[in-house]
Amino acid sequence: MIPPRVEYAAPDSVAEAVSVLAEAGEDAKVLAGGQSLLPVLRLRMAYPSVLVDLGRIDGLRGVRDEGASIVVGGMTRHSDVIDDPLVRRHAALLAAATATVADPQVRHRGTFGGALAHADPAGDLPAVAVALDAEMVAEGPGGRRTIPASEFFLDYLQTALDPGEILCEVRIPKLDDGWSAHYEKFSRTAQAWAVVGVAAAVRRSNGTIAEARVGLTNMSTTPVRARGVEAALTGKPADAATVAEAAMHAGEGANPPSDLGGQADYRSHLATVLTRRALSRAAHIG
């Protein structure tokens, strides 16, 4: 299918991109890897007047160390996130989840910022951002601001980004000593979107689970932080019984959709099973 006619701009800096977006008004769209946006245009589900391609802005790419956090540029491709030594060391959950995104072609074009800004409930990375207490750094006509991941995802395909704002980078607090992580994803075919996914990170200490972070994919219109699961784990023995009991809380606060991927009750069942698996793998149990 052929996308609608659209003007194209490829600025060299964030400042220039913000100014092109401001000039074009609410009809303008940011283009990152194009893996979600181009299908939307081809299906004629959106009619932007201008596409502002961020691909030439080198400063939006890469990962840097900022002491207690790592900072991932919005235009960092999935394949670069997976291979990055800082991500692998300090945010292993992000590397694990990103490795399950689609296929190598999509991972070589799609970007971390694009996946978060698109806010697809079936996308794997929003649940990771929420579980890791990431912070989104956005720039627009009013300057820079930071939005906690817990306040970023508003509804189906909707975020707290204002029109004209660019998601420049994502700050992720390091999870280092004693932490380990696993992303468990159930999909109907290999390399497909998640019917349900579970992002789990656990810190073991002296045979107990000292801390846990759990985020759920596709269990609502936005990613779900499974606080009930986390509370049921904290301070408990790191064993199969603890994990099984905690996983029973996975559906709390969720509002799973019914669609071609599965009915809501099936998703609730999957969330329990996958949470148990994700925690067992993350905590090296069984």
Ligand SMILES: Cc1cc2nc3c(=O)[nH]c(=O)nc-3n(C[C@H](O)[C@H](O)[C@H](O)COP(=O)(O)OP(=O)(O)OC[C@H]3O[C@@H](n4cnc5c(N)ncnc54)[C@H](O)[C@@H]3O)c2cc1C
């Ligand atoms: C066949 C296929 C399978 C896929 N499977 C999966 C999967 O299993 N799991 C998964 O998580 N994802 C999957 N995806 C989506 C993939 O992760 C995309 O890369 C991602 O959703 C969008 O990233 P992008 O860089 O391509 O963004 P684009 O498509 O360029 O943009 C997406 C949206 O975000 C906005 N946007 C992009 N970047 C920014 C920014 N920096 N600031 C502000 N707004 C921005 C755009 O304006 C647009 O509205 C799949 C995609 C395809 C084509």
